[in-house]
Amino acid sequence: MPTHTPSFPDLLFGDAARLRRWETLLMAHLDRAGYRELHPSLVMRNPANPSTVRFFDGDQLVALRWDFTEALARTLVRRFQDPPPRLSYAGPVFRRPTNFWDPVERFEVGCENIQTDRDQRLEADRELAGLLMAVPALLGLEGCLLHIGHAALLRRPLEAEQVPAELALELARVLDRRAIHRAADLLAGHPAKDRLLAHAEILLSGPNGAGSLDDLARGPYGALLEAEAGQLRRVLERLSAHLPPGLTLRLDMGDLRGLSFYTGPTLRLWAPGAQRELAAGGRYDGLFPEMGRPWYAAGFCVRLTTLLELGDAKEDA
Amino acid sequence: MTKPLLIALPKGRLEEELLPRLRGSAFELDPKALKSRRLRIPMADPQLSAILLKGADLPRYVAGGVAALGVVGSDILDETPVDLMELGDLDFGVCRMCLCAPDGTTLDQLLAKPHLRIATKFLMGTGRWLAQEGVTAELVPLQSSVELAPVLGLADAIVDLVQSGRTLQAHHLGVVTVLGRASARLVACRGTYLSEPDRIGPLARALAGLLKAAPAAAQG
Numbered sequence: 001m002p003t004h005t006p007s008f009p010d011l012l013f014g015d016a017a018r019l020r021r022w023e024t025l026l027m028a029h030l031d032r033a034g035y036r037e038l039h040p041s042l043v044m045r046n047p048a049n050p051s052t053v054r055f056f057d058g059d060q061l062v063a064l065r066w067d068f069t070e071a072l073a074r075t076l077v078r079r080f081q082d083p084p085p086r087l088s089y090a091g092p093v094f095r096r097p098t099n100f101w102d103p104v105e106r107f108e109v110g111c112e113n114i115q116t117d118r119d120q121r122l123e124a125d126r127e128l129a130g131l132l133m134a135v136p137a138l139l140g141l142e143g144c145l146l147h148i149g150h151a152a153l154l155r156r157p158l159e160a161e162q163v164p165a166e167l168a169l170e171l172a173r174v175l176d177r178r179a180i181h182r183a184a185d186l187l188a189g190h191p192a193k194d195r196l197l198a199h200a201e202i203l204l205s206g207p208n209g210a211g212s213l214d215d216l217a218r219g220p221y222g223a224l225l226e227a228e229a230g231q232l233r234r235v236l237e238r239l240s241a242h243l244p245p246g247l248t249l250r251l252d253m254g255d256l257r258g259l260s261f262y263t264g265p266t267l268r269l270w271a272p273g274a275q276r277e278l279a280a281g282g283r284y285d286g287l288f289p290e291m292g293r294p295w296y297a298a299g300f301c302v303r304l305t306t307l308l309e310l311g312d313a314k315e316d317a
Numbered sequence: 318m319t320k321p322l323l324i325a326l327p328k329g330r331l332e333e334e335l336l337p338r339l340r341g342s343a344f345e346l347d348p349k350a351l352k353s354r355r356l357r358i359p360m361a362d363p364q365l366s367a368i369l370l371k372g373a374d375l376p377r378y379v380a381g382g383v384a385a386l387g388v389v390g391s392d393i394l395d396e397t398p399v400d401l402m403e404l405g406d407l408d409f410g411v412c413r414m415c416l417c418a419p420d421g422t423t424l425d426q427l428l429a430k431p432h433l434r435i436a437t438k439f440l441m442g443t444g445r446w447l448a449q450e451g452v453t454a455e456l457v458p459l460q461s462s463v464e465l466a467p468v469l470g471l472a473d474a475i476v477d478l479v480q481s482g483r484t485l486q487a488h489h490l491g492v493v494t495v496l497g498r499a500s501a502r503l504v505a506c507r508g509t510y511l512s513e514p515d516r517i518g519p520l521a522r523a524l525a526g527l528l529k530a531a532p533a534a535a536q537g
Contacts, residue, residue, distance in 0.1 A: 098400040099380055145512060179403035179502075250514070268511075275382040275508035 007104040015308055019107055022304055023090045025138050026109040033131055035088035035111045040071035042091075051096040053104060064094035068110055069287070069299060076114075077291045083114040087299075102276075103305055110281070110301030114288075121296050122231070125265050125283060129239055132267055132279055132300050133247060139307065142246045144278070145270040148235060149255030151262035151282065152228045157199055157221045161192040171196075172259035178204050195220040203253040212253060235265060258282070267300055276306045321364050322520070323357075325379055325387035327372045331410040331501050335388060338409075338528050365520075376401060376504065385509045385517055386524060392478055392499040395442045402510050405525045407501040411480075414442060414496040418474040419467055420489050427474055427493060428452060436466035437476035446476075446496045464488040503528065 011019060027037065047054050047063030054063045065071050068089045076083055090109045097104065111131065113124040129148075136144040154175065158168045167186060174182040180200050187193040202219045205212055213229050216222060222229075236251060243249055255266050257280075264283030271278045281300025288295035324344070326335060339345050343362035350358045358367045370378060372393040379387040380399035390410060394403065416435070418427060427433055436457040437443045447454055457472045466472040468488050478499055479485060479492060503525050510517050 098398060100398075101381070145514075147511065174403075177401070177403045178505075181406035182403070252511075270508070270512035272512050273508075274512055275506065277508075277511075 030088040035086040037088045040075045053094040066095045087112045107304040108301045112299035115296040143272045145248045147252035147268040149266040172256045176256040323384040325375045325384035334409045382506045387504045402505040405503045407528045410501040412478040412499045415479045415492045417490045420491045434472040436472035443476045
């Protein structure tokens, strides 16, 4: 498509200085918590995803790094017998966005917490949420919202009802758009249609705090999701007790983005006026087992490009 | 002080059904401004204003965060790959998306053609249907007066929205098969909806309730 959109933006003096300052602030924040930096190569091999920026290196198809989490995972399984527990990263990723006017080259700072024992997972999730909650104050942002979701709230009912994988992904896609009417069309003729739609109504009822967990318990999959609901309730209670001033915590059971990747609690940080989330992350316990390692992992990344866009609207925080 | 919110409303096919539903509500458009050439129209609630846009442009304004909410046909949404929230089917402006051909033509006859040509402005929706049916065809992109294409031999068939069917009749065309249903949808900017839920959520619910109500009830 012919376009003059800055897919690969040049950052001039102000933006370049802001980017450097935010990277330094956030990496120091992660360093203080024991996260050590890894810098995977900018070039990745075996790019299957068509949204990547691909090119030939000789006769081999490669791509610019499209995702730090996957790049780090490839490095770790290749280079480490036991995983380093805490990692951080900073730099650009290149991925074609849904909105064609959004940049392809995006700057991120993030971290990853890897566990070898499943019992360590809850504490790791809490640690990551605590680190993320401190980010708005570090960047001088006020009025931010931290949304907590859980990928299993949709995944487990779909598995229990034996919804085919392709249909499950399409359902997650339309429900992520809050388009429950489209979910009804997709489920036409499915024996569990009424149950799944009643459940989707509960998930999409809006980010309204722990009250919606009671609705979930009364819903068609209340018993199935008892453990996840309990986990979310405990996470919300714990985080509410340590909430920094100026940050609002919300349960958003309708956060279904990345259903094929996330397996547990998800985090999204929103700033007023931002068109994309400022930070996103969660638990993805399926990643390392797919690469042959029995490790559990969770992490988040701060999207500095979103911050730069916010900076266009208001002066540097 | 909070910034006034913009709501993107469609010009054309959906506009006639939509505007009466807003009368007497906080979303009613200023009648004087509506009669003028202004494209940004104040609403009864001074914190709200509307922009009137062609359907094809509307998703871009909402996804880009210029307008917080919008009303647009699902036919347009399905042709526009942008990231926005689709909060409800408003159940008006209902049409069928149909494959149409000269009177008497059957689907089997069309599929038997060695080189099937289909004229349409709904390229993505038609492409998805062809893929689903396992059919190969040449898509002829047209923006308007699509019914002329089979009449004048530019294409064997068309895919278009059918409401009453009178335009088809006038060109001696008939519906061969129905691809789907199109209707007006309430959409929201993802960023605004999720970062300002207390402001946008109630407004979206009020607008959806109003637009889904029968026009007579909406006028009170």
